[in-house]
Amino acid sequence: MTTITIAWIALPFFLGFTIYLLPKLDRYLALLTAIASAGYALQLFVEQSPLTLELLDHFGVTLVVDQLSGYFIVTNAVVTLAVILYCWNSPKAAFFYAQAMILHGSVNAAFVCADFISLYVTLEVSGIAAFLLIAYPRTNRSIWVALRYLLISNTAMLFYLVGAVLAYQTNHSFSFESLRGAPPEALALIFLGLLVKGGIFVSGLWLPLTHSESETPVSALLSGVVVKAGVYPLARCALMVEELDPLIRLFGVGTALLGVFYAVFEKDTKRMLAFHTVSQLGFVLAAPGVGGFYALTHGLVKSVLFLIAGALPSRNFKELQHRPIKTTVWIALVIASFSISGFPLLSGFGAKVLTAKNFLPWQTIAMNIAALGTAISFAKFIFLPHKADGEEAVKPGFWPAVIVLLVGLFVANIAYYEAYTLKNIVKPLVTIGLGWSAYLLIFKRSVIKLPRVVEEFEHLIGGMSLMLLLLFWMVMA
Numbered sequence: 088m089t090t091i092t093i094a095w096i097a098l099p100f101f102l103g104f105t106i107y108l109l110p111k112l113d114r115y116l117a118l119l120t121a122i123a124s125a126g127y128a129l130q131l132f133v134e135q136s137p138l139t140l141e142l143l144d145h146f147g148v149t150l151v152v153d154q155l156s157g158y159f160i161v162t163n164a165v166v167t168l169a170v171i172l173y174c175w176n177s178p179k180a181a182f183f184y185a186q187a188m189i190l191h192g193s194v195n196a197a198f199v200c201a202d203f204i205s206l207y208v209t210l211e212v213s214g215i216a217a218f219l220l221i222a223y224p225r226t227n228r229s230i231w232v233a234l235r236y237l238l239i240s241n242t243a244m245l246f247y248l249v250g251a252v253l254a255y256q257t258n259h260s261f262s263f264e265s266l267r268g269a270p271p272e273a274l275a276l277i278f279l280g281l282l283v284k285g286g287i288f289v290s291g292l293w294l295p296l297t298h299s300e301s302e303t304p305v306s307a308l309l310s311g312v313v314v315k316a317g318v319y320p321l322a323r324c325a326l327m328v329e330e331l332d333p334l335i336r337l338f339g340v341g342t343a344l345l346g347v348f349y350a351v352f353e354k355d356t357k358r359m360l361a362f363h364t365v366s367q368l369g370f371v372l373a374a375p376g377v378g379g380f381y382a383l384t385h386g387l388v389k390s391v392l393f394l395i396a397g398a399l400p401s402r403n404f405k406e407l408q409h410r411p412i413k414t415t416v417w418i419a420l421v422i423a424s425f426s427i428s429g430f431p432l433l434s435g436f437g438a439k440v441l442t443a444k445n446f447l448p449w450q451t452i453a454m455n456i457a458a459l460g461t462a463i464s465f466a467k468f469i470f471l472p473h474k475a476d477g478e479e480a481v482k483p484g485f486w487p488a489v490i491v492l493l494v495g496l497f498v499a500n501i502a503y504y505e506a507y508t509l510k511n512i513v514k515p516l517v518t519i520g521l522g523w524s525a526y527l528l529i530f531k532r533s534v535i536k537l538p539r540v541v542e543e544f545e546h547l548i549g550g551m552s553l554m555l556l557l558l559f560w561m562v563m564a
Contacts, residue, residue: 099192147262158379247280285317303397343369462522
């Protein structure tokens with residue numbers, strides 16, 4: 088298993104660089120990489136035997152491969168597979184597929200890291216690959232959005248690296264466990280870096296513009312997989328260092344509420360999905376012990392929703408009310424919206440039930456409010472007008488990609504079949520009903536627009552400083 092794991096980590100990078108040598112095979116090599124990752128992840132679920140690899144003795148540089156990793160890895164595999172299928176008949180250059188593979192490989196590696204140095208390397212590589220994919224159209228807008236993403240990411244990782252060094256000085260180890268007994272400043276700096284990379288709480292306000300302005304397949308990758316490279320280590324830290332569990336759960340609750348608050352009032356389809364990514368990442372951290380299953384469900388749902396949003400005739404919800412979309416596209420949109428709202432028969436139902444069972448008492452009310460906000464947000468999609476010959480802007484690879492992701496939502500539903508009790512079924516249905524009623528009676532007519540000033544670049548950098556002060560206060564308390 089050790090040899091297979093090392094080969095699996097190296098494969099995306101090897102094939103990514105091979106694409107430059109054999110550009111005519113770019114799609115096939117990329118497809119092979121995604122399938123190999125899916126096979127490796129499924130093997131983890133079949134064997135269910137955790138693997139720990141020490142890369143450097145006495146420094147705590149360690150890889151941990153277990154079921155938590157498996158959920159994140161299979162998410163990366165399926166989303167990447169769908170994106171490749173979506174781009175199959177597009178004129179994307181070999182450069183695009185090569186960078187997608189490097190991004191895939193670096194994110195995979197991040198999902199097995201259990202130390203701060205190897206995680207730093209993987210996050211930096213993924214950041215550069217994501218930057219190049221965001222800038223791929225080479226328009227002035229895309230280049231600015233990409234540079235903004237890169238600058239914010241690099242600033243955050245600088246704080247993170249300083250924190251990792253301080254933690255090492257205390258315990259002479261780079262392992263996540265070195266946070267136990269580390270000085271407050273080390274914990275605050277490391278957490279700031281990971282909160283920014285993962286799009287958590289106010290540190291994630293860079294995310295809506297980046298995800299909404301990227302090309303459709305890149306948005307699907309960013310929202311479905313890339314941000315989870317910053318969330319996974321937080322969940323892993325909560326499991327390895329019990330003292331950090333309450334702090335991470337608190338950030339999860341705050342993130343879920345902040346993201347859904349913006350999503351409810353957002354009038355732009357892609358920005359609404361991006362804000363909702365922030366909210367759903369909060370659910371992952373609110374119950375880190377079972378966050379892997381929720382991350383899988385969210386990755387599949389959000390990727391398919393971004394692909395579908397790219398096929399709609401407009402990004403403005405008000406305009407879409409007067410421009411009926413094609414019924415087939417609407418059905419796919421409704422299935423994905425049902426899943427993320429927690430409707431039975433789809434994996435979103437099991438993920439929400441399992442996550443709710445692992446909430447602490449003080450989290451329950453806040454997370455129920457976030458779930459209600461989710462139902463309100465996605466009622467915007469569910470109640471869009473549609474007809475058999477409605478408008479669409481479907482790309483040639485659209486349906487294969489969407490079918491892969493939607494089938495994944497039905498198949499993943501099997502992972503927690505114990506959720507199907509009468510009590511568990513009734514609660515989400517009531518929540519969805521209340522959300523739809525609130526949308527139709529109140530929010531559909533709402534003209535409130537929340538200010539975007541906090542998303543401006545200078546305020547995002549200033550927000551990091553304020554977040555750092557907050558973290559110092561929380562750790563010292």
